[in-house]
Amino acid sequence: MTATATASAPATDIEKQFTISRTFNAPRDLVWKAWTEAEHLAQWWGPKGCTIRVIKLDFRPGGIFHYAMAFQPGHEMYGRFVYGDIVAPQQLQWINSFSDPEGGVTRAPFGGIAADFPLEVHNTMTLTEEGGKTTLTLRGGPLNATQAERKCFEGMFDSMQQGFAGTFDRLDEYLAKA
Amino acid sequence: MAADPLSHKFAALADPTRRAILARLALGETTVTDLAKPFKMSGPAISKHLKVLETAGLIARGREAQWRPCRIEVNALREVDDWLEEYRRMWEARLDRLEDYLHELQATENKRGRKK
Numbered sequence: 001m002t003a004t005a006t007a008s009a010p011a012t013d014i015e016k017q018f019t020i021s022r023t024f025n026a027p028r029d030l031v032w033k034a035w036t037e038a039e040h041l042a043q044w045w046g047p048k049g050c051t052i053r054v055i056k057l058d059f060r061p062g063g064i065f066h067y068a069m070a071f072q073p074g075h076e077m078y079g080r081f082v083y084g085d086i087v088a089p090q091q092l093q094w095i096n097s098f099s100d101p102e103g104g105v106t107r108a109p110f111g112g113i114a115a116d117f118p119l120e121v122h123n124t125m126t127l128t129e130e131g132g133k134t135t136l137t138l139r140g141g142p143l144n145a146t147q148a149e150r151k152c153f154e155g156m157f158d159s160m161q162q163g164f165a166g167t168f169d170r171l172d173e174y175l176a177k178a
Numbered sequence: 179m180a181a182d183p184l185s186h187k188f189a190a191l192a193d194p195t196r197r198a199i200l201a202r203l204a205l206g207e208t209t210v211t212d213l214a215k216p217f218k219m220s221g222p223a224i225s226k227h228l229k230v231l232e233t234a235g236l237i238a239r240g241r242e243a244q245w246r247p248c249r250i251e252v253n254a255l256r257e258v259d260d261w262l263e264e265y266r267r268m269w270e271a272r273l274d275r276l277e278d279y280l281h282e283l284q285a286t287e288n289k290r291g292r293k294k
Contacts, residue, residue: 020266022273026280034280044275047268116185136273148189155188158197160262 017141028129032089066103116152118142190234207249
């Protein structure tokens with residue numbers, strides 16, 4: 001996989017995407033900056049308790065953001081974005097994956113994650129501003145996925161949409177009575 | 179690639195009929211005949227879906243030859259639910275950090291603004 005993957009033409013099904021949304025009490029320009037500039041990304045993108053080292057940030061369509069995440073000194077994991085369409089300050093598309101020190105694509109470097117979790121996830125972030133607040137909507141779906149990966153993601157997505165929590169509530173009641 | 183058990187479970191869940199079967203089984207153990215009733219499907223078609231769910235470890239079936247009641251494997255479904263929770267939490271946590279960071283940025287900007 002080269003760094004010129006086409007993030008603007010996702011081979012992913014819109015209906016089958018992971019979606020998350022949040023409204024920030026901040027102007028859109030600031031939210032955009034936090035997402036697109038290396039010094040800002042390094043401050044919040046990494047998981048809690050992890051420092052991010054920006055190896056490269058080439059912010060343009062086809063450009064790459066390559067970073068190292070260190071949970072403890074000397075143990076780095078790598079991730080990368082390949083940017084697709086950039087419509088400042090309202091929409092950003094990128095392909096996210098785990099990476100190696102050289103910037104190639106790799107599987108998740110730890111256990112507990114489904115083996116068929118897609119290698120690459122195509123993300124679309126949209127920012128809308130109203131009354132000084134900015135709403136962020138993020139959609140993610142598998143890219144160039146094998147059939148197994150696609151199915152795995154669809155199962156995840158559908159289960160999330162329909163909320164298995166409800167099923168468990170009923171099940172707990174059932175077990176309590178049994 | 180040899181998929182892990184969790185991948186098998188998610189793949190099995192990628193079908194609306196199978197999810198409906200699980201929802202029905204959450205109400206209690208039942209026979210294939212009773213399970214098939216709400217679906218406009220033949221017995222063999224339902225059996226095929228049950229086979230997929232069973233292979234994925236999401237349901238178990240009784241051994242009685244005629245009356246093979248199906249029941250949900252609670253722990254397997256919990257595992258699925260936990261993973262989904264974790265995935266969503268990862269994103270929620272990330273957006274929490276962004277929120278905090280935006281506050282910091284704004285606080286810094288306000289300070290600078292006042293100094294001018």
